Amino acid sequence: xxxxxxxxxxxxxxxxxxxxxxxxxxxxxxxxxxxxxxxxxxxxxxxxxxxxxxxxxxxxxxxxxxxxxxxxxxxxxxxxxxxxxxxxxxxxxxxxxxxxxxxxxxxxxxxxxxxxxxxxxxxxxxxxxxxxxxxx
Amino acid sequence: xxxxxxxxxxxxxxxxxxxxxxxxxxxxxxxxxxxxxxxxxxxxxxxxxxxxxxxxxxxxxxxxxxxxxxxxxxxxxxxxxxxxxxxxxxxxxxxxxxxxxxxxxxxxxxxxxxxxxxxxxxxxxxxxxxxxxxxx
Numbered sequence: 001x002x003x004x005x006x007x008x009x010x011x012x013x014x015x016x017x018x019x020x021x022x023x024x025x026x027x028x029x030x031x032x033x034x035x036x037x038x039x040x041x042x043x044x045x046x047x048x049x050x051x052x053x054x055x056x057x058x059x060x061x062x063x064x065x066x067x068x069x070x071x072x073x074x075x076x077x078x079x080x081x082x083x084x085x086x087x088x089x090x091x092x093x094x095x096x097x098x099x100x101x102x103x104x105x106x107x108x109x110x111x112x113x114x115x116x117x118x119x120x121x122x123x124x125x126x127x128x129x130x131x132x133x134x135x136x
Numbered sequence: 137x138x139x140x141x142x143x144x145x146x147x148x149x150x151x152x153x154x155x156x157x158x159x160x161x162x163x164x165x166x167x168x169x170x171x172x173x174x175x176x177x178x179x180x181x182x183x184x185x186x187x188x189x190x191x192x193x194x195x196x197x198x199x200x201x202x203x204x205x206x207x208x209x210x211x212x213x214x215x216x217x218x219x220x221x222x223x224x225x226x227x228x229x230x231x232x233x234x235x236x237x238x239x240x241x242x243x244x245x246x247x248x249x250x251x252x253x254x255x256x257x258x259x260x261x262x263x264x265x266x267x268x269x270x271x272x
Contacts, residue, residue: 011262011263013175013176013177013262014175014176015149015173015174015175015176016176034215034216035216037216037217037218039149039217039218039221039222040149040174040176040218041147041148041149041176041215041216041217041218042147042148042149042150042174042175042176042177042178043147043176043177043178044176044177044178044262044263081168081175082167082168082169082171082175083171083173083175084149084171084173084174084175087173088171088173127145127147127178128145128178
């Protein structure tokens with residue numbers, strides 16, 4: 001038997017801006033463009049959590065999808081949904097909330113809560129055309 | 137009669153907040169959407185015009201020209217912006233998609249050629265919530 005990957009999709013809607021506080025305004029605008037708007041903009045983020053492992057011989061599950069969904073809702077959506085990532089979320093106090101960094105933060109939160117025997121990968125869509133995966 | 141639709145996108149921050157109410161009443165009525173620090177969405181705007189196809193071009197109206205008009209007069213003013221604070225036609229209005237779609241119609245209709253009949257706007261806030269407006 002081989003390992004199987006299971007995927008759960010969840011959503012959160014959030015405001016953010018891209019900004020490096022150690023740069024001046026001109027450099028921030030030059031590098032981040034419209035994404036640097038000091039009044040924020042936002043996205044419907046689409047999160048796909050991928051777990052890979054052997055199906056349990058008793059249940060046939062790699063992981064119970066209802067439990068995974070509840071976990072993502074409690075640990076990720078509750079933290080980030082309808083929030084301002086820069087202003088409301090301690091996780092981004094000193095980290096620029098790019099899609100890359102958001103994916104890394106999500107990975108680190110979920111990694112602690114999921115069976116270490118299961119491989120974890122995060123895919124995060126910031127828009128339909130821009131998405132990131134971590135670990136790469 | 138043929139209907140042709142052009143789809144455009146904009147990513148923006150907003151909140152649902154009635155300044156005449158207390159914070160508690162806003163939280164009760166609007167829930168998480170009342171976050172004072174904003175949240176955001178990838179909005180999707182469908183602009184439908186109608187007409188009889190031209191005998192020389194086969195077009196109701198050139199979709200590339202329609203896109204250019206939508207981008208210049210609507211998208212440029214909404215994309216990567218804070219809809220409550222930076223959009224002139226949303227000042228003093230509650231920033232629901234109902235009000236936003238009416239504001240977009242009133243602005244767009246001023247800049248379409250006389251020969252072009254605007255039939256409908258569809259505005260998606262998330263994959264599961266959208267409004268339609270057929271004009272006043």
